[in-house]
Every structure is written in structure tokens, then in C-alpha cells.
Amino acid sequence: MPSLRFALNHMAAPSLPIQDLFALAGSLGIDAVEIRNDLAGNAIIDGTSPGAVAKAARHHGMTILSINALQRFNEWNARRADEALTLIEYAKACGAQALVLVPKNDGTGRADGERQDNLRQSLAALKPMLDTAGIIGLVEPLGFEICSLRSKREAATAIDALSARSTFKLVHDTFHHHLAGEGQLFPDMTGLVHISGVNDPAVSVADMRDPHRVLVTADDRLDNAGQVRALVEAGYAGRFSFEPFAAEVHDLKDPASALRASMGYLSASV
Template sequence: MPALTFALNHMTAPALTLDAFFALAVSLGMTSVEVRNDLDGNAILDGTTPSEVKSLAERHGVTIISINALQRFNEWTPARAAEAKELIDYASACGARALVLVPKNDGTGQAEGERQANLRESLTALKPLLEAAGIIGLVEPLGFEICSLRSKREAADAMKAVGGEQTFRLVHDTFHHHLAGEPDLFAELTGLVHISGVEDPAVAVSDMRDGHRVLVGPQDRLGNTNQIKALLSAGYTGPLSFEPFSPAVHDVADPKAAVAQSVSYIRETV
């Protein structure tokens, strides 16, 4: 089985400046990071230029494996096209390897036929933009029942239908994989794995939300370590990126110790 490689998503410690976040990753022995465009008062929303982000990453010796994310990517409009171009240009200029693509998650666009057509339209439009910039598009199905793209198989089929096997990759998110209830892994098409756990014993799977997502530990209900084992056995060799959304994680006094404890648990269990 290949060695485990961990990465850090800025959502793990969203209050940290980008400089402090990169330093945290390095202190944990991680050289891969995900930068977000949805954190108020932080890059990218605070106006930090891509060249500043690139120089910070170089100074810390980290690789930006993704900008997270282009939201509602499978609802292609002129505004979405402009937003995509802007984010892809930013990703390219700051040295990021990929852009995460998140589907609309509001109960619309779910109809059979409609959602597949919307997905292919968006991938077709994104493909030349990503290829021109040398950026990978990371398609992330969400397991929520109201999401317009829950199935990795549907995403994989669409990627192949538009000839995008070299341009697009799947995100396997352990939280969303559990919620979607889709057994297939598609390790050969997976470019990134997001990891987080849910420990609250009272919440039903259908009621699990981002706020329940904590670091992976012994009380995890999502079967993270089994998912990771299965992905590695199927040939996945990329990073496992921590992406907890819970305020309980964001408020910890010592994020380094908290993440290190989760890393140790995963290493011992996988």
C-alpha cells in the first residue's frame, strides 16, 4: 500500500492569515495546501494578488494544489463564464495546480436528463479555459439530497463524454461519499481526496451538514479509514486533504496539535 500524503485546506483554520496557514502546514510536515476563495478577510476575497500568494507559497516551500472553488459550476451563464475565467487566471498566476468545481446545491437542476445536460454543457465550456491555463478541473459531487450532482459515476461519464479525461479529475470527499451512498470509488479518475469526520451520535445521515464535519478520529461515523484504505488499494496515490467545517475545529487553541492527532490516528488505522 502506498504511503499516506496529507494536505491542508484553509478551512481547517480559516481565521489564520495565508502566511500563518502556510506555516501551519509546514509545521505539520505538509507541503500541499488548498487556498479558498470564500473566506472573508482572507485571500482571495481580501484582494491579495496572485503574485503575492505565489511568493508566499514559494517562501514557505508549499504547493497550492487547488483553489477552492468555482461554485454552481454546472449552471453555465455569462456570469459563471466570467467568474470561471477570473478564477482560472488567478489559479494560474498564483501557481495553483487545480480549481475545485462545486455543483449547485439548492434543489434545482436535479431532473433526470436536465442535470446531465447541464453538467456536459459546463464541462464543455470549461475544458478549453482550463487547458489554456494548464489547470486541472476538480469536479466535486456533493452528497446532499438537494444537490444537482451527487453521483461520481455521473460526473465520470460526463468527463469522458466531453473528452475531458486529461482535463478533469474527481474529488472524493469522504463526507459526501458517505452521504451519497454510492459505493463506487473511481480511484483512477480521482485527483484529490477531502477528509473530515462526523462524530455527533444523534444526527441522522440525511441531516448531516458541513457544520458537523470535524477532524477524523476514533469516533468517526463516516468510515474515513475504510474509505482511504479502499482508495489506496484501488490505486489512488494523491494527497488526503483535511477539510473540516465545524466551528469546534476552527475554535481550537492549538490547531497544529489537533491536526497532528488526527494524522497519527489515520496513520495508525489505515
């Protein structure tokens, strides 16, 4: 079994300035990161220029895998087009390889037929924008019952309908994969894997939310180890990016030790 290739999403340590995030990754032997546009007081939302991000990444030897994320991407309108263009231009200027695309998650747009049409419309509009910039679109279905795109199969079908595998890849998020209950893996269409665990023994699967998402340990209820093993055995050779949302992780005084332990657990389990 090949060794796992890890990455660090800024959500793993959202209070760290972006240069410190890069330094943290480097201290763990990780050379790839995901930056975010939803962290108040931090890059990108604080006005940090893409050039400054690119310079910091070069200094620390980091590859920027993605900007996370264009929200409500499958609700296409003039505002969304403007948001997409701004993020795609930032991605290109800072050297990011991809832009994560997150569907609307408010209970709307879920009707059969409607959601597929909305998805195809958005992907068709995004394709030339992404292709011009040389940026990959990473489509991330969310497993929540209220989400307008829960299924990776639906996303894959829409991508293939546009003959757009060179533009779009899937995000396999271990949390959302478990919540969606979708058994099929799409290793050949997967561009990135997000990893996080849920240890709380009391919460039901239907009630699991982002604040439950911790680093993966032996107490994990989502079978991250099994999911990672299955992806690797099926041919996925990309990155496994830590994306915990729990306050208990964000408040850690020594995130490096906790991340190193989780990396060790997953490597040994796979």
C-alpha cells in the same frame, strides 16, 4: 501500505492569514495546501494578489493544489463564465494546479436528463478555458439530497463523453461519499480527496451538514479510515486534504496538535 500524503485546506484553520496557514502546514510536515475564495477578510477575497500568494507559497515550500471553488459550476451562463475566467487566471498566476468545481446545491436542476445536460454543457465550456491555462478542473459531487450532482459516476460519464480525462478529475470527499451512498470508487479519475469526520452520535445521515464536519478521530461515523484504505488499495496515490467545517475545529487554540493527532489516527488505521 504506502504512507499517506496529506494536505491542508484553508477551511482547516480559516482564521489564519494565508502565510500562517502555510507555516502551519509546514510545521506538520505537509507541503501541499488548498486556498479558498470564500473566506471573508482573508486571501483571496480580501484582494491579496496572486503574486503575493505565490511568493508566500515559495517561501514556505508549499505546493498549491487548488483554489476552492467555482460555485454553481453546472449552471452555465455569462456570469459563471466570467467567474470561471477570473478564478482560472488567479490559479495560473498564483501557481495553483487546479480549480475545484462545486455544483449548485439549492434543490434546482435535479431532474433526470436536465442535470446531465447541464453538466456536459458546463464541462464543455470549461474545458478550453482550463486547457489554455494548464489548470485541472476538480469536479466535486455533493452528497446532499438537494444537490444537482450527487454521483461521481455521473460526473465520470460526462467527463468521458468529452474525452476529457486530461482536463478534469474527480474529488472524492469522504463526507459526501458517505452521504450519497455511492459505493463505487474511481481511483484512476480521482485528483484529490477531501477528508473530514462526523462524531455526533445523534445526527442522522440525512441531516448531516457542513457544521458537523470535524477532524477524523476514532469516533468517526463516516468510516474515513475504510474509505482512505480502499482508495489507496485501489491505486490512488494523491493527497488527502483536511477540510473540516465545524466551528469547534475553527475555534481550536492549537490546531496543529489536533491535526497531528488526526494524521496519526488515519496513518495507523490505514
